Amino acid sequence: MDLLVISGLSGGGKSTALHALEDVGMYCTDNVPVPLVPELVRMVRGTDATRTVAVGIDARDGQFLERFGQVHRELQQAGLSVEVVFIEASDATLVRRYSTTRRLHPMGQLPEGIGRERELLGPIREVASLTIDTTDLNARQLRQLVRDRYGGGGGLRVALVSFGFRSGVPADADVVLDTRFLANPFEVDKLRPLSGLHEPVARYVLEQPDAEELLQRAESLVRFLVPRVSAEGRSYLTVALGCTGGQHRSVALVEQLKERLCGEPKLSARLLVRHRDVGHGP
Known part of the structure; x- marks a missing residue:
């Protein structure tokens, strides 16, 4: 795999998944503007052709999100292997998770902001090869799931x-x-x-x-x-x-x-x- 895109709802566990991918040796970076993703992949793969690039893309990307479909097609047409993972949870779970932190949701007031975020990220979710619902998963279980799926050496x-x-x-x-x-x-x-x-x-x-x-x-x-x-x-x-x-x-x-x-x-x-x-x- 050349590129693994991790996207999803704020509070769903995207950062946890990226940290798990970093642990298994992928080049990981979060909140990359969509138009810069192809150049990032070329740069990393140019120095190590065996290393997978994992990028986090979410609603913070704002106006650039609408270009995701185009960039996704361009990468595939260039012969790159791209996989998209979308991480989400129920609205009630996301509200509860945010209530235990001092962070503000990127879309503003909850629970209305969650609905706006779902709409913004809809096009990415549609092309995801894997959707992970973390409503009933804790951070440890999510990390283990990600490591099991993408960690280890070559082969099945x-x-x-x-x-x-x-x-x-x-x-x-x-x-x-x-x-x-x-x-x-x-x-x-x-x-x-x-x-x-x-x-x-x-x-x-x-x-x-x-x-x-x-x-x-x-x-x-x-x-x-x-x-x-x-x-x-x-x-x-x-x-x-x-x-x-x-x-x-x-x-x-x-x-x-x-x-x-x-x-x-x-x-x-x-x-x-x-x-x-x-x-x-x-």
Whole structure:
């Protein structure tokens, strides 16, 4: 990738995402005027052709925002690989986040300013290849999501993610598997306070015949997708397994799926595991 554009609503987490990208070695800069982006990419890539440029673009760019579509097309026509990520959250969440700081929203009075900002950034959101809703994500979770997706060395990275449907589907999921048809350890008193990382819960889940069937099909699907996603030129694939709360069934299944994919034949991709909701409620 030559250029990664990080845009989104004020208070959504754009700065957090840029800091995470800086941690994985990208050249990061915020609030770059849109017309200057092509020159910035040429300058950085001219000194290090392997380094990705990540730029933050938001409503502070004012009148230059209307030129984003033109600049985006020009970069692609020049043969550059460009990806756009848009970060947002619910209006109520954004208002709450601003209420805990002394910063003024760039669009003025809230919540009206959020609506104006959404309208201004609409054209960028429309071309985004990934939209991240941080309503239910904290800063640590957002940083981990960004590092999993864009960090590491070359080659394909496969992220196996457990989650609870109660808190929403992960924003970066490419494949979602619903595990709620399995018997739930939450209904067993002695298992309820544990998670799928504990052996008694894992045994309860994995000994179910349908769990074995699901794992076989999930492993086959991932092994089918990896070479095809790699051939497409993508560097990431996120497979998310969900249950009700993201504590028991999905966690045990993700851990077992990881073990199977690490076995023979070896998966030709780097595996990452993330348990989004473990420790965040029942």
